[in-house]
Amino acid sequence: MLIIILCADIAYVAYAVKVRRLATEADIRLLWISILFWILLVIMISKKLLILGKERRRGFQIFVHFREKLSKKFHGTSKWVLISWLKFTGMCCIEDSPRSRKRVGKIALVVMLCLIAVLYLIFFVVMRNPKNLISLIGIGAMVLICVLMSVHPLKINWQPVLMGFFIQFTFAVVTLQTKPGYAVFDFIGAQTSALMENSKVGASFVFGDLIETRCFVIQVLPLVVFFSAFISIMFHLGWVQKFIIKPSNYFRHIMGTTGPETVNALTNIFLSMVYAHVAP
Numbered sequence: 001m002l003i004i005i006l007c008a009d010i011a012y013v014a015y016a017v018k019v020r021r022l023a024t025e026a027d028i029r030l031l032w033i034s035i036l037f038w039i040l041l042v043i044m045i046s047k048k049l050l051i052l053g054k055e056r057r058r059g060f061q062i063f064v065h066f067r068e069k070l071s072k073k074f075h076g077t078s079k080w081v082l083i084s085w086l087k088f089t090g091m092c093c094i095e096d097s098p099r100s101r102k103r104v105g106k107i108a109l110v111v112m113l114c115l116i117a118v119l120y121l122i123f124f125v126v127m128r129n130p131k132n133l134i135s136l137i138g139i140g141a142m143v144l145i146c147v148l149m150s151v152h153p154l155k156i157n158w159q160p161v162l163m164g165f166f167i168q169f170t171f172a173v174v175t176l177q178t179k180p181g182y183a184v185f186d187f188i189g190a191q192t193s194a195l196m197e198n199s200k201v202g203a204s205f206v207f208g209d210l211i212e213t214r215c216f217v218i219q220v221l222p223l224v225v226f227f228s229a230f231i232s233i234m235f236h237l238g239w240v241q242k243f244i245i246k247p248s249n250y251f252r253h254i255m256g257t258t259g260p261e262t263v264n265a266l267t268n269i270f271l272s273m274v275y276a277h278v279a280p
Contacts, residue, residue: 009034032187106159113166159256199226
């Protein structure tokens with residue numbers, strides 16, 4: 001029965017795309033939801049097949065062997081990249097020690113990323129509109145003021161600062177300078193706004209005609225209650241943990257921060273500064 005439903009979903013989406021040709025936002029929404037649904041379904045099925053393969057059941061061990069081959073190729077490529085990077089840092093080090101290599105590697109990586117950002121700003125931002133330098137000067141002034149107000153400016157760890165700016169810069173380039181990136185973030189923003197609009201339906205059921213007034217309590221509090229209830233359901237289902245805990249492991253290594261700092265920063269993005277501290 002489940003296979004019939006999945007085949008019917010594929011046929012319906014294919015027919016809708018062919019007939020409607022993605023003419024309206026609802027058609028694009030249907031396609032995006034179907035793609036996300038199938039990605040999650042494939043991930044869940046693959047995990048289940050791997051579990052069955054590890055239990056030594058006949059017919060499922062092929063999935064374990066396939067994963068082992070992929071992991072060997074991935075580890076081989078990553079090992080080659082790591083060895084090449086260690087050779088490069090070893091050539092630049094005066095002292096042949098792991099600590100000096102790690103330090104030189106961090107410096108080389110930061111210099112490389114800063115060079116990429118500077119070249120992009122020069123050729124794609126400043127040369128098109130020199131007034132954009134005003135914002136760049138503002139960012140530099142903000143960092144300079146923070147350094148001057150610091151009690152121990154020489155002990156500042158610049159890796160989180162520079163990598164944080166570079167990550168924001170990358171998201172800005174993907175969102176504003178590429179059509180697919182802009183379409184993805186615009187779609188996410190539109191769907192989030194549509195989700196938040198549902199709070200007005202519940203507020204109209206509770207307050208009746210008073211919802212048309214410009215009262216702050218009636219306009220804002222239903223949205224807060226609706227969002228809190230939605231986040232609580234997502235916590236119960238485990239979706240918020242997947243969107244926060246797993247990405248925090250990658251950002252922790254990139255930015256050189258601790259686990260609680262990274263989790264708190266990502267939680268503030270999704271849940272705001274107030275609700276992040278009281279969420280379970």
